[in-house]
Amino acid sequence: xxxxxxxxxxxxxxxxxxxxxxDGERWFVFQPDIIIAWDQGFVWTLAVSLPVFxxxxxxxxxxxxxxxxxxxxxxxxxxxxxxxxxxxxxxxSVIAGLFDQLNAVFSTAIQEK
Numbered sequence: 035x036x037x038x039x040x041x042x043x044x045x046x047x048x049x050x051x052x053x054x055x056x057d058g059e060r061w062f063v064f065q066p067d068i069i070i071a072w073d074q075g076f077v078w079t080l081a082v083s084l085p086v087f088x089x090x091x092x093x094x095x096x097x098x099x100x101x102x103x104x105x106x107x108x109x110x111x112x113x114x115x116x117x118x119x120x121x122x123x124x125x126x127s128v129i130a131g132l133f134d135q136l137n138a139v140f141s142t143a144i145q146e147k
Contacts, residue, residue: 084111
């Protein structure tokens with residue numbers, strides 16, 4: 035049931051974006067989560083339900099990991115994602131590539147501090 039609710043929110047978000055694009059050219063996006071439609075006088079905040087991304091059947095695990103690494107408070111989801119890949123029969127080369135990607139991001143973060 036939780037994934038159905040996530041898909042519904044994703045559908046509504048796409049509908050709002052389509053309305054914004056079709057309705058006017060004067061809308062602005064402020065990173066990370068604010069959308070302002072100046073002509074209509076609306077302000078929205080965007081919230082993405084990250085667990086919904088883990089319920090889908092993604093074939094490109096590297097892109098999903100990259101997406102999760104860019105999110106705040108996604109450590110638990112990254113751990114769950116990696117655990118699910120280890121528990122199901124994924125090739126070792128895929129898992130090794132993901133850990134290489136994870137190590138590269140962490141080493142860059144450590145060097146910046």
